[in-house]
Amino acid sequence: MLYSFLISLVDQFSALNVFRYLTFRTGLSVMSSMIIVFLVGGPFIKFIESHKITGPIRDDGPLGHIIKKTGTPTMGGVVIVVGAVAGYLVSHLRAETIVTRSGIVLILAILAASAVGLIDDWIKVSRERNLGLNKSAKIVGLLVVASGFSIFAMYWAQTSPVIALTRADLPGITLGKVLWVLWAAVLVIATANAVNLTDGLDGLASGSAAIGFSAFVVIGYWIFRHPEIYEVSHALDLAIVAAAMTGACIGFLWWNAPPARIFMGDTGSLAIGTAFAGLALFLETHLLLPVIGALYVLETLSVIIQVGSYRIFGRRVFRMAPIHHHFELVGWPETTVLIRMWIINGICVAIALGVFYADFIGLDAAAVADLAAFRCLL
Numbered sequence: 001m002l003y004s005f006l007i008s009l010v011d012q013f014s015a016l017n018v019f020r021y022l023t024f025r026t027g028l029s030v031m032s033s034m035i036i037v038f039l040v041g042g043p044f045i046k047f048i049e050s051h052k053i054t055g056p057i058r059d060d061g062p063l064g065h066i067i068k069k070t071g072t073p074t075m076g077g078v079v080i081v082v083g084a085v086a087g088y089l090v091s092h093l094r095a096e097t098i099v100t101r102s103g104i105v106l107i108l109a110i111l112a113a114s115a116v117g118l119i120d121d122w123i124k125v126s127r128e129r130n131l132g133l134n135k136s137a138k139i140v141g142l143l144v145v146a147s148g149f150s151i152f153a154m155y156w157a158q159t160s161p162v163i164a165l166t167r168a169d170l171p172g173i174t175l176g177k178v179l180w181v182l183w184a185a186v187l188v189i190a191t192a193n194a195v196n197l198t199d200g201l202d203g204l205a206s207g208s209a210a211i212g213f214s215a216f217v218v219i220g221y222w223i224f225r226h227p228e229i230y231e232v233s234h235a236l237d238l239a240i241v242a243a244a245m246t247g248a249c250i251g252f253l254w255w256n257a258p259p260a261r262i263f264m265g266d267t268g269s270l271a272i273g274t275a276f277a278g279l280a281l282f283l284e285t286h287l288l289l290p291v292i293g294a295l296y297v298l299e300t301l302s303v304i305i306q307v308g309s310y311r312i313f314g315r316r317v318f319r320m321a322p323i324h325h326h327f328e329l330v331g332w333p334e335t336t337v338l339i340r341m342w343i344i345n346g347i348c349v350a351i352a353l354g355v356f357y358a359d360f361i362g363l364d365a366a367a368v369a370d371l372a373a374f375r376c377l378l
Helices: 002-008 014-020 024-050 063-069 077-090 101-127 135-155 177-198 204-225 235-256 265-282 286-292 294-313 323-330 334-362 365-377
Strands: none
Touching (some): 024 077, 024 204, 077 101, 077 235, 077 265, 101 135, 101 235, 101 265, 135 265, 177 265, 177 286, 177 294, 204 235, 204 265, 204 286, 204 334, 265 286, 286 294, 323 334
């Protein structure tokens, strides 16, 4: 209603033309999801506290975490997902806007992944233990989500069966549809677990996710503006999904910054990881994802190295893994670890965007013309 009212005033106030721009929907998605999470976060925390829905702190973290953070509400990922979905829907209130197949598949995958995480978190809370779903059950749940997403992305949303860095032509590795589905499923599961490992420090996962999703907003919008180069369908709608996730993570960070008043739990971390993988797959930036999510790669590698070293050599490389716990035990304050991790993440995101743009400007006008002509012949 408000949107229609503002549109009716465009003829009298030219500045309101901004509400007609398709790209305005991206900003609207960010702001609406952020405000929704910010406003809903407080009442949600009070509800969780009043019903004593507080999960146990991981026993694989520093002792100080168990002492200081026990009793903090969990399952805050519910607020992130609700805010993101609401932000996405708000951006489509205009009658002329189109909800795309890619957007629908990705939103449903985020909801499904969060449902798996919610079950895991609820078991931890209800049974008052650190273990929620056992490893097999959690993997099966994620496998169902990842497989469903991959199949619908390929056969319903009609994404390209390629492995790409910045566009389908680079490096130009074409897979069959079945192989691409398998590749996509592995990428979703791996990314979801990587984000889950990173979520062990107040504000680390939510803050780094906001930075990473903002990169996909830029990439999605850029692809949308240059259809003569990129073969991605629904790029603007995917940018809006990324924008909604960005705003939701920023809004959640208000409540999750140290000392955190609520944790996102697996409900949030699995949803965020699935969103990252889905955006990379749809926007054909699969090989750029490890750079955008370099922090998650670092955290995962630290765990792999720690476990491998202990099993093979009987000794640990780090004082504790994931690596953010190592730095805490070295003596860094929690906020110092957090900010430095954000800096590393921001630098890697900047590098990823630099690689993406460098590839774009490397295509001269003649190459673009040849590429467009070639695709017309296909």
